[in-house]
Structures are given as structure tokens and as C-alpha cells.
Amino acid sequence: MKGVVFNLLEEAVGRAFGPETWDVLIDASGVSGVYTSLGNYPDEEIEALVAAAMAALSLDRDQVLRWFGQNAIPVLAELYPAFFTGSEDGRTFVEGVNHIIHAEVRKLYPGAACPHFHMHTDASGDLIMDYLSARNMCALAQGFVEGAAAWFGQPVDFRHLRCTQQGDPQCSFALTWSPMAARDEAA
Numbered sequence: 002m003k004g005v006v007f008n009l010l011e012e013a014v015g016r017a018f019g020p021e022t023w024d025v026l027i028d029a030s031g032v033s034g035v036y037t038s039l040g041n042y043p044d045e046e047i048e049a050l051v052a053a054a055m056a057a058l059s060l061d062r063d064q065v066l067r068w069f070g071q072n073a074i075p076v077l078a079e080l081y082p083a084f085f086t087g088s089e090d091g092r093t094f095v096e097g098v099n100h101i102i103h104a105e106v107r108k109l110y111p112g113a114a115c116p117h118f119h120m121h122t123d124a125s126g127d128l129i130m131d132y133l134s135a136r137n138m139c140a141l142a143q144g145f146v147e148g149a150a151a152w153f154g155q156p157v158d159f160r161h162l163r164c165t166q167q168g169d170p171q172c173s174f175a176l177t178w179s180p181m182a183a184r185d186e187a188a
């Protein structure tokens with residue numbers, strides 16, 4: 002996993018709980034705690050930090066990953082504003098995760114092993130996303146989507162239809178997007 006993800010986790014934890022909480026997690030997980038954004042670090046280290054957060058907060062792995070995704074988005078929006086201002090709404094932002102966001106991420110962070118999402122719109126208009134990654138971080142994806150929905154002010158109903166952790170062959174989500182708040186009409 003790229004160091005930038007560890008940097009993001011540190012920033013999200015620091016903002017929510019204070020910087021000393023990051024040190025507590027580092028100590029509890031036994032990881033080095035030194036991460037450069039371009040470096041590559043074993044997935045076991047992010048899992049050890051997540052496990053330490055699970056123990057500290059009495060949450061399960063999915064809850065910690067989902068919290069991380071939700072809280073990473075405001076940080077990402079400060080670090081990479083163009084990814085956000087380039088999308089007209091939350092749905093468009095999420096639809097661009099493969100060919101815009103993660104495509105740019107791979108240029109910025111060579112060697113990044115970003116997940117892939119198969120996407121289509123079903124007959125009801127829902128966005129169907131299949132999550133393809135050996136990392137089993139579907140809850141992180143959910144958190145990113147929910148964080149983006151909050152950032153854009155476009156509520157989303159996120160349903161986890163299938164999950165590899167429940168024995169399904171792949172993870173699949175259905176997203177029902179509400180209309181954006183009518184900022185222009187209100188003006």
C-alpha cells in the first residue's frame with residue numbers, strides 16, 4: 002500500500018482524535034510509523050493499524066475502514082481539489098474513480114495498486130459497482146463513496162448487495178443518488 006494512504010490515515014485520525022492518538026496506534030500496532038507518500042509498505046502494516054483502531058474503539062474492521070474512507074475525503078479534497086471541482090456532483094465523481102481519479106493517482110504514485118470497479122446503471126437508475134481487489138477493503142470503498150456524497154451535498158443510499166467476506170464470488174454495491182441540493186435555483 003502506498004505511503005500516501007498511511008499519511009491520510011494519520012491526518013484523519015489526528016483531526017478526529019488529536020495527533021497523540023496516532024502515536025498510540027503506532028505503538029499498539031508495532032509498525033514503524035514512518036511513511037513517505039511515494040513509498041510502498043506491506044498491506045500488513047495498514048491492517049495492523051486498523052486492528053489497533055478496532056481494539057481502541059471497539060469497532061470491527063469494516064467499521065474502521067468505512068470511517069477512514071468517510072474521513073479521508075475532506076483531506077483528499079484539500080490535497081487534490083481538481084479531482085473534486087472537476088465533477089459536477091457526487092455521482093459523477095464516483096463514476097470517474099477508475100478512469101479519472103485512480104488513473105491520475107497511478108501517475109502521481111507510480112506502482113499504486115488501486116482497486117478496479119465494474120460499473121453500470123441499472124433499469125431503476127441505480128449505479129451498480131462491482132469492487133475488484135484482493136485487499137477486501139470494500140468497506141473503505143463504501144466510506145469513500147459516502148464521504149464524497151457528503152462533500153458534494155448529494156445524499157446516497159449505499160447497499161452492499163454481495164460481499165466476498167460473506168462467501169460471495171465478488172463484492173457488489175447498489176447506489177441510489179438523491180438529486181443535488183438546488184443551490185443555483187435558490188440563488
Ligand code: HEM
Nearest residue numbers: 002003081095106113114115116134136138141142145146
Ligand atoms: C469514491 C471515490 C473512491 C473510491 C471508491 C476509492 C476506493 C479505493 C479503495 C477501496 C482503495 C484500497 C485499495 C484496494 O481496495 O485494493 C483505494 C486505494 C487508493 N486510492 Fe482510492 N478511492 C476513491 C477515491 C480516491 C481519491 C480521490 C484518491 C486521491 C486523490 C484516491 C487514491 C487512492 C490511493 C493512493 C490508493 C492506494 C493504492 C495503493 O496503495 O497501491 N482514491 N481506493
